[in-house]
Amino acid sequence: MVEAAAQDDERRLAWVYLSRVVEGPCAALSALIESVGVVEAARAVRECELPESLRGPTALRRESDCAARDMDSIRRMGGRVVTPDDPEWPAWRMLGLAQLEAGRDRDGAVPLVLWVRGPGSLLAWSERAVAVVGARCSTGYGDQVAGEIAGDLATQGWTIVSGAAFGIDVMAHRAALAVGGATIAVLACGVDRPYPAQHERLLDEIADAGLVVSEYPPGTVARKHQFLARNRLIAALADGVLVVEAGLRSGARNTVKWARRLGRPALAVPGPVTSAASVGCHRMIRDGEAVLVTRAEEVIDEAGPLRLSLPGAAGRTADPTDTLIGDSAAIYAALPAIGSRLPVALAEQTTLPLSVVRACLTELELAGLIGTGDTGWYRIRRPG
Structure with a gap:
């Protein structure tokens, strides 16, 4: 038992050490961990026994092991670090x-790890x-529409x-908090660094009732490229992305x-054709990058889970594929009724x-x- 606990601590410290070394996403390091395990990967980084692709990204901080200090920092602020070893990790x-x-x-x-403040379970709260x-x-x-839609979604x-x-971000968070709903704020800096500084109180409120999440260790300041990396986590933790107002070059x-x-489905709210703040939404809708929505029910129709029954369908068993839309519908339709296909062929x-x-x-x-087998992916036959 003691030995198992020691191994768990060693793995956690290895994850935290590597998180500090690269401070952000690093595909080459993720591949190394997948290949040799996190503890061996941490040793290889410390001793610089690395492929050329990892020498540059790890050079600046590999000799500074702050893992224990970072763990103490997150505990002092009432937070935690969630690693891929933890049940709370949102694996799917x-x-x-x-x-x-x-x-x-x-x-x-x-992300190598996720630093979290707040009482909610990251796994459970990202399910829907x-x-x-x-x-x-x-x-x-835009503020009114964002508040109404986010509040209605949180109520449901x-x-x-x-x-x-x-702007829109803060209106969405506040609307969820106002109805006692769940909300997750994903930061491009450490969870102990309120950004923007004017939202320190808001982030404290979210940490009290929701979740504040970052892949960056405590103390990390916000830098421009980190916001672009952060956006992938916002998209990954949700069933769909709704844009309420966006300029032509909006983040x-x-x-x-x-x-x-x-x-994931992308959704956009239209605005007045004279509004520069809605040009990006209109462009995405026109180019087929996003589906036009105007209220919470339409968002749920696009981003919601597959429904196994249809209203008013008494007397027959509903086909769950009837509610497939977008890319998922196209992929399912491309699979043969008999036989299988590989992803490349699809x-x-x-x-x-x-x-x-x-x-x-x-x-x-x-x-x-x-389902999937040796020859690729295939449809699962349903009774009737």
Whole structure:
């Protein structure tokens, strides 16, 4: 028992050490951990027994082991570190990130750990969640719509995920808190560093009733590139991404990019055609990057779980595939009634990116609609 506890502590310290060494996503380090295990990977980093791809990213901080200090820091503020070894780790949410093509985007890797403040379970609270993002310089119209939709979603048991920024983000968080709902703030800095500073009180409120999450160790300050990396976690922790107001070059469009790559639905609220704050939403809707929605019920229709029954369908058994939409519907339709297909063949047949195909296959498998074997993925036959 004592030996097992010591091994657990060794693994946790190894995760925390590596998290500090790279401070953010690092696909090469994730691959090393997958290959040799976290404890051996930590030893290799300390002793610089590394492939060339890891020497540069680990050079700056590998000689400084702050793991014990970081653990003390997070405990003092009433928080915790969640590693892939922990039951609270949202493993199935991270599947999409794990399946992204290596090398396509340096920020696309699975986080090594997640630093968390708040009483909720990260696993449980991300089971049914919608990301609500948008313009920092939002209008009164955008604030009202974001508050109404986020509040309605939270009332119906959906967790609201956002980035605690000015504008739409803060309206979404406050709306969830106002109705006693669940909300998760994902930061691009340490969870002990309120950013923006004006939202220190809001983040404390979220930490008291919800969750404040970051992949960056305590004390890490916010830097520009970290916001783009943070956006993938906002998308990954939710069933869909809703954009309420976005300029043409809004950072919210970056979150939509991650949602599409992860196979999550992207949704956008239209605004006045004369409003510069809605140009990005209109462009995404016009280009087919996002589905137009105007209220919470429409968001749930797009991002909600597969329904096993249909209203008014008495006298017959509903087909769960009737509610498939978007990329998932295309992938399911491409699978043969008899036989199987590999992801590469499905990508060619549907013209969807391979990463999207893999993410959709995982979702369809979790829904009990398909299975996988030696020859690829296949439909699961249902009685009748």
